[in-house]
Amino acid sequence: MVPAEQLSIPERVALITRNLEEVIGADELPGLLEQGMTLQHYIGLEISGRLHLGTGLMVMQKVRDLQQAGVKCRILLADWHTWLNDKLGGDREKIRKIGMGYFQTGLRASLAAVGGDPNSLEFIFGSDFYHHNDRYWEAFVDVCKNTTLNRIVRSVSIMGRSEGESMDFAKLLYPPMQVVDVFMLNSHIAHGGMDQRKAHVIARDVANALTIAPMRDSKGKVIKPIAIHGHLLLGLSKPTEWPVDPERLRELRTQMKMSKSKPASAVFLNDTPDEIRKKIRKAFCPPANEGMDFNPILDWTEHLIFNNQPDGLFIERKPENGGNIHFKSMESLKAAYADGSLHVMDLKSGLAEGLITLLAPVRKIFAEHAEMMAELEALL
């Protein structure tokens, strides 16, 4: 890997912004890099149950890119947010244990698996960060004073909740806390899935008004956090509405995404090779003539295989099915799927084997921590 100092600014910008669904404030990036600042990144993760591919591979791929671009990467293990959001039963003891053990181990292993540097990845525990930290709570009030109740209510989708649903008041602390996290961690780059954009947009909106913890560049000018949003992997199950009506895409997106609460829709880092094969074999995978936009198998192949490794996808096939084949790009694979020269079964098994290979180092690390894994299972 080329050290970041040897990369040009456009090369670094390209690494930071590639393979994303959205970058807000991309134009501000070269300016910051030209100042020679060490950019800091952060992503906050709730400590819910098992880690899935969305976190393990999608998030960590981007962390790897950022590391390669010379950005300092940090993960906020958001135990308070988990507590506020009633995950893991809101049991703080449980949350802490899983966060300290399984999450850190699993995320480091995942980062290593996609070619990043696990040792320079920093973990910050929410409760440690907030403890005896008056400035945090001052900044919290500062953020709250610069946004509105309505805005906060509308942003609860970042925590997987809908505006209409009834909830305890504590839930409303979550979005502003997330915004404060960005500033208090001095994160020039705020990272999340597309579902996190509401919080990031609030952060950018309040950036200029903050008096407690504004972010500034080396010239003292206020920086708005640059928001980078990753693609949300499609769930493996058939969408509730098929074919998908483009008009209703906004609302359907949420239901279509891979979700921890629907185990069949997701692959977890803990899954055994056979479980991975089975889940992928059972996955919804419409033929090309029904459209290729909402096909989870193609979606995963693109985002987990092609965007992740330069080698592309190697598929083993029986001679009577055309023999082994190697795809170097998503375009060529899609073309083959469209013209029928690549059969679904072969695509599925190719993807499954690709993922199994990719995740092998993670499984190895988990196997070395049998006690931790047993504790996890006991706590879930």
Added chain:
RNA sequence: CCCGAGGUAGCCAAGUGGCCUAAGGCAGCGGACUGUAAAUUCGCCAUACGUUGGUUCAAAUCCAACCCUCGGGACCA
């Protein structure tokens, strides 16, 4: 603390004294059909109705107490 609504399978939900050894739907599981899934189709899937007592020949269905959820209110004024 008061008033109201409600607690039936993983989820939604019918049933208000015997025909309920609990309808239906979704999800799930197994099979048929497809070299995948989906669609279609066949089969499986609560001895149990918030808890504990009581009334009755007979209760998910009536009564009592308690627990919990949701909405509203009271207290503070």
